[in-house]
Amino acid sequence: MLPRVDSTNAEALRQAATLGAPTWIMTRDQTAGRARRGRGWVMPAGNFAASLAARPPGTPADLSLYSFVAALALHEALAAACGPTARLAIKWPNDVLLNGGKVAGILLESTGQGGRGGIALAVGIGVNLAAAPDAAALEPRAVAPVSVLGETGHKVSPEEFLDLLAPAFARWQQQLETLGFAPIRSAWLARAARLGQTITARIGATTRSGRFEGIDDSGALILVTAAGREAIPAAEIFFEEDA
Structure with missing residues (x-):
């Protein structure tokens, strides 16, 4: 746990070359968090921000499939944190929805070109555990943000959430690496938001x-x-x- 960092993804990529095993990097305060397409990721106090730093085998196309692993792990962890009445769904390509609102996002970033050095991968995950960012800053038609606390009344600390997320991620990652993408794809589609609509x-x-x-x-x-x-x-x- 880092008290403060610019971005957990940036820190994960900085450390990936020297880490002996995949490692989660979590912070209480992220000063320059990033979302997709260069957008900022706002982090109110009590929310979750962490990245998995790893050097998994495969090409950049192979590693892009880790976003689906992350989405399934997030869905599993949120189901445990929120309880059975919460409505959870995965929005392509990188969000998880709670009761129709955006509660979590995923950002994959990498460095390197493969070969002997491998590719350093950062799987960044942000979850609105305690509070949702201001919806006024959203672009038109974007899904409104929600929080776990606001939607369910459940208080979940970042440490408690990582204890749910990390083993879930490891299980789905093992399935991807041993059985390929097909079972991951099937599981993802079973949880997909607006499928068929x-x-x-x-x-x-x-x-x-x-x-x-x-x-x-x-x-x-x-x-x-x-x-x-x-x-x-x-x-x-x-x-x-x-x-």
């Missing part, structure tokens, strides 16, 4: 709306539009408000 994908300056059919063997989103079936490897996803 209409969603909108924003890719750069363009948008496409269609039926969310699932994910393919690389983790790309499958969207069925009037033009046909399309695999989308990266996009921002928005839900239809009346769905």
Whole structure:
């Protein structure tokens, strides 16, 4: 546990080269947390911010599948922390929802090109345990943030949450490394938000709306539009408000 750090992902990448085994790095205060596409990640006091520093085997494409491992581990840990009445779902590509609001996010970052040195991987995870960030800063149509405490009344410390998350992550990671992506994909789809419903994908300056059919063997989103079936490897996803 670090009292303060710029970013747990940045610290994980700094330490990955010297660590002998995968290691969780957690902090109480993150001064320059990052989300996808360079956005900031705001961390009110009492929330969870940690990164797994590792050098797993595989190509960059292989390592991208760890985002699905992280999502499944988060879903499992949150189910234990929130109780049986909480409604949890995974939003492609990197969020976990609680009662329809965003409670957690995932950010994968890496350095290196493989080979003998391997690729240093940071699996960053942020969870709104105690408080949700101000929704006023969100872009239009973004999923509103929520917290575990606000939605369930359960007080969970970052240390308690890591005790739930770390073994869950290890179990799902072992399944990926021994059985491949297929069982991970099936488990992820069983927990996917808005599967079979209409969603909108924003890719750069363009948008496409269609039926969310699932994910393919690389983790790309499958969207069925009037033009046909399309695999989308990266996009921002928005839900239809009346769905």
